[in-house]
Amino acid sequence: MPKARLAAVAVSAPSLSVACERHHLAELRDFVRAQLQGQHLSDKLLNQMLVAIDETCANVIVHGNQENPDAFLTLTLTLPLAVRPAPRVLTVEIRDRGIPFDPPAFAAPDLLRYVEERRRGGLGLTLVQLIMDRIEFTTTPDGTNLTRLIKTLP
Amino acid sequence: MNIHQYPSTADQTLLLQLEGELDASSSVGLDDVLTAPTVTDYQRVLIDCQRLDYISSAGLGVFISNLQRFQDAGTTLVFFGMQEKVYNVFEILGLDALLTIVGTEAEAREAAPTQPNA
Numbered sequence: 309m310p311k312a313r314l315a316a317v318a319v320s321a322p323s324l325s326v327a328c329e330r331h332h333l334a335e336l337r338d339f340v341r342a343q344l345q346g347q348h349l350s351d352k353l354l355n356q357m358l359v360a361i362d363e364t365c366a367n368v369i370v371h372g373n374q375e376n377p378d379a380f381l382t383l384t385l386t387l388p389l390a391v392r393p394a395p396r397v398l399t400v401e402i403r404d405r406g407i408p409f410d411p412p413a414f415a416a417p418d419l420l421r422y423v424e425e426r427r428r429g430g431l432g433l434t435l436v437q438l439i440m441d442r443i444e445f446t447t448t449p450d451g452t453n454l455t456r457l458i459k460t461l462p
Numbered sequence: 463m464n465i466h467q468y469p470s471t472a473d474q475t476l477l478l479q480l481e482g483e484l485d486a487s488s489s490v491g492l493d494d495v496l497t498a499p500t501v502t503d504y505q506r507v508l509i510d511c512q513r514l515d516y517i518s519s520a521g522l523g524v525f526i527s528n529l530q531r532f533q534d535a536g537t538t539l540v541f542f543g544m545q546e547k548v549y550n551v552f553e554i555l556g557l558d559a560l561l562t563i564v565g566t567e568a569e570a571r572e573a574a575p576t577q578p579n580a
Contacts, residue, residue: 330487355547366486432519
């Protein structure tokens with residue numbers, strides 16, 4: 309009788325650290341593009357992943373760390389190496405040591421009010437919430453903030 | 463992000479051609495262009511998105527924050543030639559219902575006809 313084998317799902321977890329400056333956002337997106345290249349995502353879904361990760365990193369850079377060039381964030385993607393077995397889960401982790409972010413619950417934005425109030429910001433988190441399956445924010449005892457974005461890929 | 467400006471006083475139109483990626487860093491330049499007081503001297507501002515490869519909420523915010531000013535001044539804002547993945551970002555937030563987004567430059571001109579100056 310064949311022995312039961314525990315099937316290990318192979319994963320890779322590449323990461324990139326950048327200083328908390330806005331001009332590094334393009335570099336972070338290039339990194340995500342390169343890492344997700346083999347995942348056979350549609351243009352639209354790949355772009356959605358770029359948007360969700362870019363928005364989260366922009367919040368960490370601008371709000372969490374006030375664009376401090378001496379502060380760093382680390383982006384780690386945990387992605388399945390094989391196209392099968394489904395479901396394939398993409399986990400994105402962003403670590404920083406700035407001000408912890410306590411996100412409000414999802415609320416559909418009143419776009420007409422945004423226009424009337426001539427608001428510039430505030431839609432980034434909404435986009436992330438609409439794109440990803442799950443978002444988790446935690447702060448470890450050593451003061452590292454961990455933002456985790458999770459998406460099941462088709 | 464490169465912004466090419468094609469102003470035409472003859473037909474009261476400012477055409478802006480966006481090229482590249484519009485994020486929290488690069489959207490500052492577009493904001494400078496759109497907040498310039500002379501922009502609302504035009505009856506319509508057409509945004510050519512054919513070479514716009516990416517937009518985040520910071521880029522969307524530049525348009526949203528200027529929309530009321532445009533409306534008050536009687537300047538119509540129309541987007542055209544958007545790539546599907548970029549249009550999808552507008553769609554996710556429901557901005558496709560709030561903004562005028564069409565396929566071609568001809569359709570954009572048709573969507574916002576100008577009146578001859580009195």
